[in-house]
Amino acid sequence: MAQVLADRREMEFVLHEQFEVSRLSEHQEFSEFNRKTMDMIMAEVRTLAIKEILPTLKIGDQTGCRYEGGKVTVPPEFKRAWNQLIRGGWFAPCQNPEWGGQGMPHALHVMAQNYLIGANMALLMVAGLNQGAGRIIEQFGSDEQKKLYLENIYTGQWSGTMALTESECGSNLGDLSTSAVKNEDGTFSLTGNKIFISGGDQDMTENIIHLVLARIVGAPEGSRGISLFVVPKFHVNADGSVGERNDMVCTGIEEKMGLHGSPTCSMALGGRGKCIGTLVGEENKGLSMMFLMMNEARLMVGAQALSCASSAYLYALDYARQRIQGPPLSGKDRASVAIINHPDVRRMLLTMKCHTEGMRSLLCYIAFLEDQKKTSKDSREKERYQNLIEILTPVGKGYVTDRAVDVCNLAVQVFGGYGYTSEFPVEQLLRDVRITTIYEGTNGIQAMDLLGRKLAMKNMGLFLDLINEIKTTLAEAQMIHSLSALSGKVETAVNTLCQVAEKMDESVRGEAVLRAYAFANPFLEATGDVIMAWMLLWRAAIAEKKLEKGVEGKEADFYEGQLNSAEFFISGFLPVTMGKMASIMDLCSAAINISDASFGGK
Ligand SMILES: Cc1cc2nc3c(=O)[nH]c(=O)nc-3n(C[C@H](O)[C@H](O)[C@H](O)COP(=O)(O)OP(=O)(O)OC[C@H]3O[C@@H](n4cnc5c(N)ncnc54)[C@H](O)[C@@H]3O)c2cc1C
Structure with a gap:
């Protein structure tokens, strides 16, 4: 079978020849991840992606999500794929094993993501939110919040969301109007409306843990007055069992250009009854906590884009080797040849190849910096790694997503008219990848971050x-x-x-x-x-x-x-x-x- 997600040899090259990621196993933090284990993990994830996840790609696009009676359903095949991700431990690959994570190096994970996300970005987009939601609770949450939610998020039993955007505030979250009032028992009652919340509702997990930005009544205006709350779909009892329904409900889902398998939900908080949440960390520090998680989230979007580009390239390459059309430009033989022989098609393919390779190396490099920062004992070296991560993150998000759209666009071109039809997956990849330049901080915002x-x-x-x-x-x-x-x-x-x-x-x-x-x-x-x-x-x-x-x-x-x-x-x-x-x-x-x-x- 043609390789359709990522070129296996090239993945090995980046991991083992360019960055020698298995050197990390010399450090106690990653001692389990020697070369043999890494190769085994990559082989397993590739099989999982191709056999279990990839078959859901087109289903997700064509069946999409449904909103009925206040509930969202995803294609039934997604549930099975979700369970396979649970079995493989892919909900918190790099996170703390103490709470159900796998403790894997980021560099290994970013390469594994190539396979998983390339197989179905919409599904992995919802699943990927667990990492960010869990990390916030792990780093800033109370012991009680960790005990109630963390393990179920990290193992994928429950899902997590990031509920930031409102109709009047997207890029500028400082203007948000969802409000929170403190209750006598220390919890908060939230009121407001959120839009565009990925995975805001779905039927793959028993519970959904929302991380919601809101302003406590009386808090300063602007970004200095925003706090962060955990708001479960169903309350969780002290013994960990799932309790009563909370009042954060989905009021509809978006009809979108792509990513049909990922429900993009409008959410009403406290519209009918009480929407109860608990504060994460300190009051008014919500945005700064979110910012701490931002590098990782932005790089995940870069990885989404790269995965689509990588897949689009390989589909186009395979097609170009098979599609016979027109004679060669030189030589005496006038018989038609595979289009890969035509100079303009070769230009397109090599454009896709070099960009995909460069972007893969860049994302693996940034992830590897994160791992080296973790293992380094030298504070100046740690600072240097962090400096590099900071300056490279807007590039890893902004540049990579823009170029990935170009690569997917070229893939459609290589297919000619067939590329524009749903017979081949490249048109879906182009529609799906398009969102990556917009969410998690538009590319305009990335450019301002780099420059300003x-x-x-x-x-x-x-x-x-x-x-x-x-x-x-x-x-x-x-x-x-x-x-x-x-x-x-x-x-x-x-x-x-x-x-x-x-x-x-x-x-x-x-x-x-x-x-x-x-x-x-x-x-x-x-x-x-x-x-x-x-x-x-x-x-x-x-x-x-x-x-x-x-x-x-x-x-x-x-x-x-x-x-x-x-x-x-x-x-x-x-x-x-x-x-x-x-x-x-x-x-x-x-x-x-x-x-x-x-x-x-x-
Ligand atoms: C499929 C999908 C999934 C999403 N998932 C989530 C989610 O899970 N959780 C969540 O909270 N949100 C989510 N979002 C929302 C997403 O993060 C926002 O759409 C995004 O941040 C942009 O905000 P906006 O749509 O309000 O655009 P705007 O902020 O109105 O921006 C419009 C344009 O103006 C530009 N612009 C805005 N402000 C400036 C400025 N100061 N300087 C220069 N240019 C500027 C932008 O770059 C953009 O080009 C999702 C959106 C979609 C479509």
């Missing part, structure tokens, strides 16, 4: 740590004769990016602030492009060394493919990035100066 916060932090120290990391790879690649030309191009791009970053940092804090923000997104793109070039050069350096030692057959094909990816991106895309950077340096003011009326339309 992360770049300036510690006197541009985060950015400089990143540049130093890139320069380490450059120095290694420059020692390899065959890569010296490519390394030179990457070095030029890195130096230009440093100039652009300095100018943007200065502009964003001066009179040109609005113009700078108008170029926040191009700046994120340029940064992402340079990071892709870095990742692909790194991979090429490893491949070149392997080829120099002498490998044959499929192994040689694989490593040569790495050189092709790096060359294609660095020679084909990086010059465009240089152009993008020149345009950023100009900071054209048209987008700021144009009057509302001049936009037309009225």
